[in-house]
Amino acid sequence: MSFKRNLSLLFVFFSVIIYAQVKIQGKVLDAETGKPISYADVRLPELKIVATTNSDGSFYIESSNNTNKLSISKSGYQVYDYEIIERIDFNFLAELEVKKEDDSDILDDSGEGIALQVATISGKKKPRLKKKENPAYAILREVWARKKSNGLKMVPQYSYNEYEKLQFDLSNIDSAFMKKKIFRGFEFVFDKVDTSSINGKTYLPAFLNESIYKVEGINTPQTQERKVLEANKTSGFENNEVVASTVKNLFKDINIYDNRLNFLDIKFVSPIATDGFSVYDYELKDTVDIDGIETYRIKYFPRREGELTFKGDMYISKNSYAVKSIDLETTKAMNVNFIRNIYMALDFDVANDSVFYPKKEYAMLDMSILSKKEGSKGLFAHKTVNYYNYDFETRQPDTYYSRRIDPAKTALNEKTSEYWAENRPEVLTKDQEGIYETLDQLNQVPKFNRIVKGIEVLGSGYWNVGVIDIGNLYSSFGFNNIEGLRLRAGARTYFSQNDMWRAQGFMAYGFRDDKFKYGADFRYMFSKYNRFQVGIGTKRDVEQLAAQLTASDGIMTRSFASSSIINQGDNYFLSSNNLTNIYTSVEPWKNVTFRLDGNYQRVKPASSEYFSIAYEKDGVIQQNLTNSSLSVSVIARPGAKYSQYGIDRIEMSSLAPTLMLRYTKGLKGVIDSDFEYDKIQFLYTQPILVGSFGKSLVTVEAGKTFQGVPLSLLSAIPGNESYGQVYGTFSQLDYYEFVTDEYVTLNYEHHFNGWILNKIPLIKKLKLREVGFLRAAYGDISEKTKNINRSSIEYFAPNQQIYYEYGFGIENIGWGNIRPIRIDFNWRGNYNNLPDVRKFGVTLGLQWDF
Structure with missing residues (x-):
């Protein structure tokens, strides 16, 4: 180590002595057994500074003022008084002796009707005071009665x-x-x-x-x-x-x-x-x-x-x-x-x-x-x-x-x-x-800036090059049965963290279908006060359209189901989705957004060899669908918090609910659109803390399409054919197993945060946590919709009884402080008479929670 380095460390050491007169760290032990004494008082009495030992008897106490007295006390033990000699001492050890049976712990009376008299509690275990015998209870009862x-x-x-x-x-x-x-x-x-x-x-x-x-x-x-x-x-x-x-x-x-x-x-x-x-x-x-x-x-x-x-x-x-x-x-x-x-x-x-x-x-x-x-x-x-x-x-x-x-x-x-x-x-x-x-x-050191940039890439998934972000890097690889291995490259503009406009796009290639896919959009925000913005975009991609009920109109979004790597069987129910979207939105009140979307969409099977979306229209069987529509959405996020104010904000985690109401109008004849229809959808989701019992996550979705429409416009109860966990889907359902034009679904899961497992002596050391869940869906499909179906999918809705799944999971699995793994055990509750159903399944997920 260089002389300069030694000098710097020496300077730090003397700075500690000068600016903090007392720093004592150590342990408090039972003099007879050598066991640590938890929750003992460690005091600098002249300065009225108090610390409390931890469960392992360790403590730390500090003062910027000078003193030479240290006192340690614990009910049932003799008071330990010590004259401070070394004011900086990180290896302090105190041993307390058990108090004799005839000693007492009587303190001065307050004179206000509550005596400061504490019964002796010996270091040799004795029953704790009953609640009403504890003088602290009388004080806290007054606090509760006069809750401020x-x-x-x-x-x-x-x-x-x-x-x-x-x-x-x-x-x-x-x-x-x-x-x-x-x-x-x-x-x-x-x-x-x-x-x-x-x-x-x-x-x-x-x-x-x-x-x-x-x-x-x-x-x-x-x-x-x-x-x-x-x-x-x-x-x-x-x-x-x-x-x-x-x-x-x-x-x-x-x-x-x-x-x-x-x-x-x-x-x-x-x-x-x-x-x-x-x-x-x-x-x-x-x-x-x-x-x-x-x-x-x-x-x-x-x-x-x-x-x-x-x-x-x-x-x-x-x-x-x-x-x-x-x-x-x-x-x-x-x-x-x-x-x-x-x-x-x-x-x-x-x-x-x-x-x-x-x-x-x-x-x-x-x-x-x-x-x-x-x-x-x-x-x-x-x-x-x-x-x-x-x-x-x-x-x-x-x-x-x-x-x-x-x-x-x-x-x-x-x-x-x-x-x-x-x-x-x-x-x-x-x-x-x-x-x-x-x-x-x-910030003037290049090496430091490179380290910061690396951390930013890991967090955002984007690599910044001047005014361009390359990414999202986490979407670069994918796989499905139609495209095989899929590679994707994307980029977006980035001038500052509060850009008022953004252009972005991607290109993808599937090695099995030997086809390129692409997408691009442009968005501009006129006002940072009410977040009035407009956008336009288009994409040509292979997607799983039955992956969620309340789907996003976003061009750059892609569901997990479209590129799941490990599936419970083959999936050929993918569609080639050509979508063009134009939208405008405004936030007239904080966290309340009104949005208008215009969509032009052409859908066909990604592989007609395995999958058909055919329907009958005017006596003619159509293999593909053209759809023009307008959607009006109201989205409320009361209590949500955001960082930044540009067109792309970062949302901070919170317990804010999401409520969304959307009305969609199909425009028959507009740019050769095939159907006129009216569709209304509702979504409510919210995390809820339940006292000391953990946290629940509740999602309710409902919707209805009022006219007969083909498969690509219907609401399929979202299945999950992968071994991965996808919230909002039903793990024991295949894609398009239940198809509806009116539906109500519930997803409820409760994270107990170890409330049960922490009470089991040997298990609690593993710090595992338990989670329970229930998923339910009810829906119907009209005869008018059934009659136009000519697809490879038989329309079947859960209208005989409420379909449900249930199960439990073990989360917080891992090593040391890295515990992201969750394993769920899923059971299908009914409709088990249908062909090839999955009555039981195990799914795996990753989550990073406190």
Whole structure:
């Protein structure tokens, strides 16, 4: 190692000593048995700083102020007092002795009618206190009885400022990592290495975004809120808006008084929950003054390992029984992928007995892609929010609150350094101050830009060359029975992440049918406010038309069924689809889109040797179909969140529902169109969190065609002849097995997130998760439609009884932290008397979930 490198590391070491006076990491053990003591208090009493040991007895505590006293306590053990000699100590070991039977744990009485007397709980196991005997229960019962409301929802009008800071760090940085060849040329970044105040791990800041918002709202005559970005400052990644939105989307808004708290779209049990005593142990410790308010300090920790719970301290106001402050930290045994630790600290201003206002929140995710082992490399994601400058008197005209905000200003509004120095409500740490400068330097290093570009290609599937994106690379290869091996190449224009127009196209070639296919479209958006846009496109391709009920009119889309590699038998039911589409759409209200499509389509069998779509028209049998149609669609996505505002947006994961209503009119005689018909379709789909029992995904589709039409215009209940899992299809149905002109379908699956398997002693170590599902379809087909059929498919609808499938799956299968595999076991419920039915099947899928 060079002298310069040694000097840099030495500088980092002395920086740690100068800017953090106390950093202690270690373990707490039982002096007699040597076993770790979980959920013990570790305190710097002079500084009123408290940490709690993990289930393995480990802890980390830090202070930027100097002190020389450390105290460790746990019910049933003697208090361990220690004089700090080495202020930086990452190998601290404390051994606690079991308390004698005649010792007591009596603390000072509060004088407010609830005694701070905690019964002795010996290190030698004794029954825990009954709920009503626990003094913490009396306090929490008062909290439940006076369940507080956010005061912002209880006043006619309000406004405040919100400061938000988002940060990404690389964690567990060590000297071996710094020496890797990949970092040659930009070793200077390691001068910013520091240690986390939450868990003591080393980290390197990699991304920082600061925003200041002005939030104004009214609650009468109706609730409306307007949030305007007043300032924004971001580190030097080109796609910083996407990065910032991704970090922000990892954190959900929570109400600590709710029984269940949403983290990563997974419900955790709140320590304030009315059923909290069934999953938490509570200890009333002492009283603490916070901002001049006397509070009870209640320590809580989970009764059982592996459940979706927290450990930490809550501080309850003695006068109003409101939560003044609370910190939440997950346990190491939780069954959440890619996440080692979740930490959150919330502070509130307590206005009176029934009202609180958010004051500050801080959240951190300790993430790891490959392994959840403590020493493995990973990422820290931080979010800090300050709420200040509350105003409950000023009111704008009611129309002001509903006025749409310029989408461009929600993404970027750069201000000077002087502005930030004056308006930032909290000072940046020394390492945060250097992030902007460091990343600007990194962007000048070609090797770093190549690494970033490689990551972008993996994420998007497109390789950028100037103003052109090559891709989608993940669609380059395919296979089906008609085309054989299929190769595809595509490209699109790309000038910026918020392009207002885009042209794209593809070419494909099948080695078995020896034919070229192609497609291209052009789209232009006139307004970023209401997203008014137009588009035109055409394609000539081989596709499986019966793969979904509510099909997209998009030119570039292609279903999984059109190119599935491993099938349960041969599939020759593919069609040659020549489609030209012109559309216009507008979003008059947020997340509500009106769309008008005009389609001209010519359909014929991809191979007439095996498949026919023939029908009788005016006494003549036709082998191909020509169809001209108009479609009007209304699509609502209430609560959906997007990054960017251009014609192609990136949607953030959320629990937003999708509702779609579409009416289609067949135009007989228009460009030789064969049929006049009216068709109406409805779609509803939504993920739903079900308390501590996991997450459901529900989809309902319904539709009706009012006139007799041939096979290519009918609604086939979507089958799945592959061994892959395709949501929205029926795994035990073949393509065109059920053909309808009116239908209702239900797809329901519930992901238990290990709620059952985590309770089985040996199985829970595998971190497997269970999923159950039900699929149902009912439909009919008119005699008029049957009478014109001359195809190779016999029209048969599930009108005798509701067709259904059911089954269960095991998901989260894998190794270490990589657990993407899901295996489903599917049973066909009825219609088993039909020829060649598949009564049972196994399907395999990949999914990347927390």
